[in-house]
Amino acid sequence: MSTDTTGVAAPGTPPTEVAPTQVCASTPMGYGSMRRKEDARFIRGQGRYLDDIALPGMLHGAVLRSPFAHAKIVSIDTSAAEAHPKVKAVITGETLAGLGLAWMPTLSHDVQAVLATDKVRFQGQEVAFVVAEDRYSARDALALIEVDYEPLDAVIDARKALDEGAPVIRDDLDGRTDNHIFDWEAGDSAATDDVFANADVVASCDMLYPRVHPAPMETCGSIASMDPVTGKLTVYTTTQAPHAHRTIYALVAGLPEHKIQVISPDIGGGFGNKVGIYPGYVCAVVGTIVTGAPVKWVEDRSENLMATSFARDYHMHGEIASTKDGKLLGVRVKVLADHGAFNGTAQPSKMPAGLFHVFSGSYDMAAAHCAVTGVYTNKAPGGVAYACSFRITEAVYLIERLVDVLAHDQGWDPAELRMKNLLKPEQFPYTTALGWEYDSGDYPTTLQKALDIAGYAELRREQAAKRERGELMGIGIAFFTEAVGAGPRRTMDILGLGMADGAELRVHPTGKAVLRLSCMSQGQGHVTTFAQIVAEELGISPDDIEVVQGDTDQTPFGLGTYGSRSTPVSGAATAIVARKVRERAKIVAAAMLEVSPDDLEWEKGRFHVAGDPSASAAIADIAMAAHSDLELPEGVEGHLDATCVYNPPNLTYPCGAYICVVDVDKGTGQASVRRFIAVDDCGVRINPMIVEGQVHGGLADGVGMALMQLMAFDSDGNHLGASFMDYLLPTAMECPSWELGETVTPSPHHPIGAKGVGESATVGSPPAVVNAVLDAIGVRHADMPLTPAHVWRAMRGEPIRTDLAIG
């Protein structure tokens, strides 16, 4: 490859300093790095989370869980538990079967046991539910329930799930004789094979994206309260998608939807862990129906780690083809997807591998193809969670690892190889070989900016000098394209519910406003960001806008917050509903100023008569007039409000260039991240400080996944990561001071040009860290997490299989 065709920084270029973001001193009238409106509450410990809520007469539930990964339930004796003086009810699968609730539908065309009736299928599966006067008694009573299990052989290694004679996990399904869930393909297989047959160079690699867990600070929980007088069920619950939950409760329990109110209080982190409905939630509903009192169920940390939605668990075989001078031609991949004991992945229902098929990444590629096979194993259900943008984490990891493997094999510089193949700005909108229409981007500029901040050439020189001395440092690059903002109704739905979002905006007579949203913050700062969107459009201060979310009785329908969809979908709905209000305000202002609406011009916060700025009406005055006795033109309604349902025409495609610098201790295998440069392009930034906060969190996720987070299982199916002693989350000590940069290519189809960003860094950072560590030790590939032991083994050519117990 010739270096002069790339934009890689010339030798001697010093690193570019990154200036820290300045927080606005006062509230901006629109976009800007204002402090988060919600934080005054949160940092004082005045948030109101699920477990802070206590209803009069409330009882407490606890779940008895299976100690076995796979076992037949011979009998369950609840008599001793029922005799406990503080126990009000003991619910088993048999109880639920009588109500038709022993099984519930999943989000992926399967069913899942609420409480096990026939068998347990993973360690930690729900077997019985105790309702007692306090949580201590509920826990005590669990020990009084006697379950007679007959252990069965378990399917733990996904690669053996389809073996002849493997135990059949889902014998509850009619005619089921194996553990196969689905086969799914994307791309043109023949065209891709053709490209590979004629390519000069092919690099292939087996890689595992291991099972990890979102592990939000707050675990999942629910309080169900059935009002016996009105027949109304109120469910306070940790949900990222309150409206979807309400509809599912109606469908699952057969309760009338208008008699169900789902309320999300403050949520202490979700990351996709709080999208689905868990058995504990259903049990709390049954508990309140059975006892007539409100029932609270809050899981503990081990329950959260063992039984709620995990993420990834993709066994991938990837291949990449290129010309001999480094022009990428095609990529193909076979995936074995471990979905656990029930197929409960949460993604657009027509897409069993989510959006994995964006795996051709950020490169101009002639052809691409994937074949994904989903299998059942004796592990908890899930797969789509942890800020993955519906499996784009796996896709980006695959392609960014393959590019590095190719560079490793050919002795090419990974920055040059990427720069040479990135899509060019003039190619947008760009339709990929897999059918996605990327909306906008200037990838070479984004990568160059990251290389400049890093001082890439200088780093390579330092690395070479260190190698001479026997010291190991590595530089890892990842360039990602995200696809977020699900999604267009014609292609994307969840259980038949199209992924459009509603928004309602009402300006009060005094010019203050209330915005009602269907999405639900779990810490993302919606109360601030969405108020800023309205402020930008209407000139009402963000401080004067109440943002209401999380209560199905108070907000319009929509599918919730996950997949980085809030700004792309609900943010667009907010901009549009604000513009609708502005159109109404224009008519009112015209009546006030006794001119034609066509004669008015908008400046932020007021309309004035064209050519006469002194003849104007401010938005607050317009609001008062709209509610007054002012005579409005025929057909114009009074008041100042609007509603909107936004159906996105396409996804938004944020991108980013990440560079990680690590040092590795040759004698111990310990890798430490010295620097991390992240240049993100998420289009227009509404609140840059919040964007940076989201990026910081995602980068820490990447360090965690790449170096330490892991849920492995032993051969009996025992979960080896069921507490924070074993499931390691990164701390500030493992994170460097992030060096952030930005480029801005607005989304052409989004009303304010914004793209989602909540998951970008989680998606983009793991391959950067892994590429850096492997670059340091000169090893072609080793799977995450690159713990000290694994790095040491990889250096010796004996990498560890990380999904199984270390033997």
Added chain:
Amino acid sequence: MQVPAQFDYERATGVAHAIALLTRYGPESRLVAGGHSLIPMMKLRIANPETLIDINDLDELKGISIASADGADALRIGAMVRHTELLESPLAVEHFPILVDAERVIADPVVRNRGTIGGSLCQADPSEDLSAAFTALHAVAVIEGADGRREVSAREFHTGPYQTVVGDAEILVEVRVPIRPGSGSAYEKVERRVGDWAVAAGGAALWLDADTITEVGIGLTAVGAEHFCAAQAEDYLRGGPVTEERFVEAGRIAAEHVRPTADQRGPEDYKRHLAGELTTRALRRAAARAQHGTEA
């Protein structure tokens, strides 16, 4: 939320009172000091003591000082000394930097503010750091029961994982480390993440007369070393000169004699490798400190 089973609670007012309470409530009672091992185990219902005897008011178990007896000085560390106190102790920094090295990598500040030296030793987790550090220092544990006090070498303190020589109605009251001239010490730990239990760790203490090693202690954590100790490597080094080659050889000998078990922190071969690597590194740093002071 994880909640413990029901238990009774007593608050001891002195060592004699605590021993009386232990005697009264029997083997199903447990002392609680910092509580950072016992309380989580109770919440997980792995430990279900019927009675907790709180010894946080026992002032006689607190403090770090120099104790002199028979013309010999020793560093006295009370069993109720919090990890943070030892970490920040000028006496520890001056005499036994290995303790500061070890404390710096024990858990996190929140745990160190509450957890105690005695609690860590008596919990006797095989991955606990102080046992190896005190083994390297040839420390002595002082245990009190109804019949008075007795002293046990740190190397004889543990009888197995989570098991010590402290009887049902006894209390560890303090640890004594003899102070002798020419010493240098260091502790080296590999963990998967800050605050994690050791994958493996090694501590070394050297006493030098010019370039000759007059006495040596090597303690190993989490690698299945008998008595947390690398006795064969100590024997190899004792009486010989300080050289890099001999430290490497001592590491090799230490690695040869450990019996690590594989777990999610690492396979057996890696832990064995670390036993050697960390022994060598700790020796190197201990020697530098003996020769050039604790800044080394």
